[in-house]
Amino acid sequence: MTSTVSASVPRPRARGSSLGKLLADDKLATIALFLPPALLLYTLFVILPIGEAGFYSAFSWNGFGSPTNWVGLDNYRYVFENRAFGLALRNNVLIIVVSLLIQLPLALALAIALSERFRGAVALRMLFFLPYVLAEIATGLIFSFVYDGNYGLLASIWRLFGAEAPHLLASPQTSMLAILIVIVWKYFGFHMMLYIAALQGIDRSLIEAARIDGASRFELLRYVVIPLLSPTIRLSVFFSVVGSLQLFDLIMPLTRGGPADSSNTIVSFLYNFGVMRMRVGFGSAVGVILFCICVTFAFTYKRWMMRDD
């Protein structure tokens, strides 16, 4: 899954002239020295497993011995016929939408507020960034206690108002909502930090010039700050989408994809239906589908949104 990120790194165009230049310089020695380790690791841990997954996905195989039962594209048909896979896909889309419409604007607003110098700004930045530092599994466990309908923090707050607490994680209608809240809470700090870093890189004189020209606070943001931030915003959207597609470790401690498969993501679906059921062929098919989604997204996005960066 790191493959998509790495694959999106622009490759140098191999033109005859530049190759000649390379040979002329001493760069060839550098390449010969530094390329093989990276290439070897990349091949061993990215290219090969992808190829393996593609190969296994054509077999009905339980993971023991070597695959022999060729089934062609049956596994892919089973995946698309699976109701839980549809739900997982829906959840992934939901996560992306919430990330883009709630998490990123929230992060941007906080970044703009906290990039100004005032007492406690740095402390607040740290505070908002902390959830991101926390391990995913730990976060999941903490929130599974918070959400617990009997003993949890949420339940005690509910009881203050004299109401019976809902079991958010135990109902197919609310489990995904509960997870989305955790996702926003956990990752907004990361995007906020990206924006703060970018904001600090903006040339002060541009802002001053806009002020002298009589721009209001809103106009300053709308016409100067946000356009200057746009490369960072595009990058953070990219991280956000790819991160959403790969989401797994928050789901497991919270709901394991349940109840009734209502909170699976594609990756947790792969784990629950491929690994746990010893259906390696089926799981590989899911992996290949996820890979295709990621690669398509990464390349299209690079091509259309980030070509100037």
Add this chain to the structure above:
Amino acid sequence: MRLLRFPLLAVAALSMTVGTAMAQTTVRWLHIEANPAQVKIWEEIARAFEAKNPGVKVEMQFLENEAYKAKLPTILQSKDRPHIIYSWAGGVLKTQVEAGVLQDIGPQLKGYSDQLAPAALAAFTIDGKIYGVPMVLSEVGFFYNKELMAKAGVDGTTIKTWDDLLAATKKLKAAGMTPIAVGGADKWPLHFYWTYLAMRAGGKPAFDAAMRGESGGFAGETFVKAGELFKQLVDLQPFQTGFLGFKNQPAVGYFGDGKAAMTLALNNVYLLQRVLAADKAGLSDDKIGWFAFPTVAGGKGDASDTLGGITGWLVTKGAPKEAAEFLKFFVSLDVQKRLAAGNFLVPVVAGAETAFTNPFMGSIAQNLARSKYHQNFLDQTLGPSVGRVVNDATAEIAGGSMTPKDAAKAIQDAWKQGN
């Protein structure tokens, strides 16, 4: 594939730290026992075996139940696989045998295996070859909290039919109690209901026919009926609030805390509810009752048929001969007596049942001895893939997101799809 590769690395790393002390034969033993009191006894037995056999070291490794099931295929194909692994027999064992990762220890068991309960040994025998040693028999049935039941005016000993159970549930609900605790998030505690109902409705012939694909297979009448009967119970909302978010252990603790009147569980919950209760005491002997799963009107199954497990240990390919020797020592009359005396298990070695200090465990042993049809857990019998679908489908009936008919069809579809 990276998902599979990681545990492999972890196992490799683990065994490297172990490898340094290999001046002698080491038997690596992987178990999933969560009760510390029982593990302590096991450790003592392992030390005793080491004392008797100089140069042999028995090393215990632990994995949590679900994690164990997930990692096992990878672990078994590693060079550093453990020599002794835990098993529920059934379809999963068959898969492992077909993969050739297990060792036939039949020759080593000559003269020893006669003392084991024949049905238990048969579960670990495939095509005449013995791949392991059974250790524990278990039965699923209803535990109840005598105090809560009495408060609601229900007598647990009189619950004989499914309608009795429904009536009792209504009474408990009316008295403002939670009738039943269940670990719905783990799903398999819910599959007990569906399986038992199908057993009571159709008996052994129904299961045999379904496995052969006859009379509609698992989408047939018996299995739809099991779902419908289960739905009758579900419609009364008998489970604790948020039961689909409860894993098994918290649910057992919930029952141990006296917050629910009943729970359908394995007999070892008799002790487990004490360990898992908030006060570490749970329900004492005089407060906990037991009744067998109720019968179904017009059902073909016998009331004495039992659902439960036959669990034990398998020896993996390439294990030193000391592994089987250790199992013979571990599942011996003395040790089984000792574990029976602690009420940890229903023994498989003939004669060990005399050691029970508790009438409850004695009655379970009697039930099992009397049972003509002992069904192993379906999620093991049907293999890892279809078994999980059974769990899913029953959890969906319980959550109201699937009709009994669709649930039965989903299971049949998975059965046809195979692996």
